[in-house]
Amino acid sequence: MAYMKDDQRKKLAVDVTRNSKGATKYILITISVLFVFFMLILPLFSVIVNSLKEGLGFYLEAISTEYVLAALGVTILATVITVIVNTFFGIVASWALTKFTFKGKQFIATLIDIPFSISPVIAGLAYIMTFGRSGWAKPVVDWINDMLGTDIKIVFAIPGVVLATIFVTFPFISRELIPVLNAQGTDEEEAAALMGAKGWTIFKRITFPHIKWALVYGVILCTARALGEFGAVNALSKTRGETFTLPLEIDALYLAGSADSITASFAVSSILVIIAVIVLILRNIFEHKSKANREV
Amino acid sequence: MYVELKDINKSYGDFQASKDVNMGIEKGSLVALLGPSGSGKTTILRMIAGLETPDSGDIIIDGVRVNDVAPSERGIGFVFQNYALFRYMTVEENIAFGLELKKMPKAKIKERVAELIELTSLKGFEKRYPNQLSGGQRQRVAFARALAPNPSLLLLDEPFAAIDAKVRQELRSWLREMIYKVGITSIFVTHDQDEAVEVADQIIVTNKGGIEQIGTPKEIYKTPETPFVSEFIGRSLLIEDYHKLKGFEKGEYKGAIIRPEFVEAFKSDNQVFSDVMDCSEEGVVTDILFRGNSLELKLEVNGIELTTFRSLERRSVKKGEKMRVIIYRLFAVDDDKAYLLENQELKAKDVKNRRLEAYLYSSDGYFVV
Incomplete structure (x- = not known):
């Protein structure tokens, strides 16, 4: 017992x-x-x-005003350019950081992360300081305009919005690629080179299949961040209907203060929320794929 | 000589990976580069492949100096340590990769891939990806991929390192057979002496960036030329005051290396050893280890600890038991040479009129109990 x-x-x-x-x-x-x-x-x-408080009719009207459509256009334009530039930059930087050894490698890896740790408003101000009226790069831009007979403006114009968005989102893709490339090592590339494969063939046949899903995932993250960027863009964009992006337009509508404009600002916000949900779903799918691939 | 290295030197910063390396490899031979890690064996292999460039010296393949020839133009196949299979390509695509780069017509590629799949018995696995294969199958794919463009020289970097012990044994004989079947001159790197002895017909022992000895496995085993080789091959023990052992006199040596198989221990009533009983001396069993197929005995003889193996078929021994011990021979070493010393008392006896050579190197076991 x-x-x-x-x-x-x-x-x-x-x-x-x-x-x-x-x-x-x-x-x-x-x-x-x-x-x-x-x-x-x-x-x-x-x-x-x-x-949807004022009904579907009001909703549709609110999201199709001239200002909102212009803002949507600017947002999409800035996002597309940003993603293209950062994809290119992300691949180049992560490739350089993982497949080669050189002095200052660690330093560059840290520099890439600056946008993560700095307030976006500062990024915007930094561009004003650089390209603004008293900025050091202003004469360069003027000189280029003189040479080509163009009238490119950076600050308070679309190029400024694009630059600010690029700045803020620039680590997203390389940060996704670096761990994948590191885990892969250089064996396969070396093997391919030994068989006589040249740089582009090696990238296309060996490296790219590795980073494909991580790259898609990085692009999604970068897109989401670029669509919603407010602080940096706010510093560089002052004209409603011309250089405003969706987040700025939402802010403007809300600050206008009338009951109608507040509801309108919610309506425009809902566009971003819907996009965010779609991105979230895509993100989950591709994160899963990229992880599954990493385990191979 | 099919492959020749002449006065090769190579440094990485302060570390000299290759020091005045001179070696030659005959056409059709299967050579092992054997040495501990950091001995420079992989560097030699990679320089032959063209993955590294020597600081000075010449690399000659088939009579042509290849120092400035691109790796892909040297006519070599390379099997990487972890195989480096392209993991996003199927078995077929892996094997075909090198052929596609050579711009071979599609029909021909198909033919050659099928041939190699057949040769390496990978039929049925053509559409699989490397992560769907076992270690042994991966090695076979790596082998097939290296052979696909018909190289005249095959280089293998630690070909068995990534495989678990049980399958390794099987793959050794497979690889050896395969290389003979294809008839390709091959060099492989290993740190495992058993592997080198079993697979290669020529062994190059490397140490500290230099070459210690080149010879057949038998030569390397029986007549090591340097202290390093005599110690590295087999299970060896360096003993300084070897002259205390019966049958050996002190010479101008630093010490001696005694392998377990050089030591015979028997019970004093063993009739087989009766005629050499006065050549023996007393030893006490200090430890007994079970080695699966034999016993490992540790014996103390005149204050020296010796190791020997004992067949499980012989009478059992106990810890603390007094036994008779004879040391057949040992390798005396000075700073850079090794010398075979035989037991003088035993040699003088020349028991039972056997030829000394047969007596010393009998593999059939002269002392059968």
Whole structure:
């Protein structure tokens, strides 16, 4: 009997630890879910609800005004250029940082991360300081305009918006590619080179298949960030209907203060929310794919 | 000589990876570059391949100096340590890659790939990706890929390192067979002496960037020329006061290397050894280890610890038991040479009129119990 009791006691002890583990698990899950719900989901949901407050007709009207369409155009233009530039830059930088050894490699890797740690507003101001009226690069731009007979403006114009967006999103792609390229090593490239493959063939046949999904994932992240950028662009863009992006337009509508314009600003916001949800879904799909690939 | 290296030197910063390397490899031979890690064996292989450039010296393949010839133009096949298979290509695509680069017509590529799949018995795996293959299958793909463009020289960097011990044994004989079947001159790098002895017909022992000895596995084993080789090959023990052992006199040597198979231990009532009993001395068993197919005995003889193997078929021994010990021979070493010393007392006896050579190197076991 005593033996039985001992055994039962042991079993009980196991149950207790299991139960307390279970309790911890459920407490943590509850806290996380509540936090995410109140901090993220509810506010976003209220954006959608508010945008439809005046009815679908008002909603459609609000998102198709001249200003909003212009802002959408600028946003898409800036995003497309940004993604193209950063994709190119991201591949070049991550390739250089992972496949070669050189002095200052670590330093460059750190520099790439600057946009992560700096406030976007500062990025915007930095461009004003560089290309603005008293900026050091202003004479260069003027000289180019004189030479080519063009009238390129950077600050308070579309190029400034694009530059600011590029600055803010520029680590996204390379940061996705670097771990993948590092994990891959240089063996396969070396093997291909030994068989007589040249640079472009090696990239196309060996390296690219490796980074494909990570690149897609990086592009999605970069797109999402570029669409929503506010601070840096705000510093460089002052003309509604010309250089305003969607986030700036939303801000302008909201600040206008009338009940109608506030609802309109929610309507325009809902465009970004919908895009965000789509991006989130894509992100999940491609993150999964890129991970599955990394494990190969 | 099909492949020749003449006065090759190579440094990485302060580290000299190759020091005055001179070697030659005959056409059709299967050569092992054997040495501990950091001994410069892989550097030699990579220089022959063209993946590294020597600081000075000449590399000659088939009578042509190839120092300035691109790796892909040297007519070599290379099997990487971890095979470096293209993981986003199927087995077929892996093998075909080198042929496509050579702009071979599609029909011909197909033919050649099929041929290699057949040769390496990879039929049924053509459409698989490397991560869907076992270690042994991957090695076969790497082998097939290296052979596809019909190279005249095959280089293999630690070809068995990535495979678990059990399959390794099987693959050694497979690779050896395969290389003979294809008839290609091959050089492989290894740090595993068993592997070198089993697979190669010529061994080049490297140490500290230099070459210690070149010879057949038998020569390397029986007549090591340097202290390093005598110690590196086989399971060896360096003993300084070897002259305390019966049958050996002190010479101008630093010490001696004694391998387990040089030591015979028997019970004092063993009749087989009766005629050499006075050549033996007393040894005490200090430890017994079970080695699966034999026992490893540690014996203390005149204050010197010796190791020997004992067949499981012989009478059992106990720890602390007093046994009779004879050392057949040893390798005396000075700073850069090794010399074979035989047991003088045993030699003088020339027991049972056997020829000394047969007596010393009998593989059939003279002392059968």
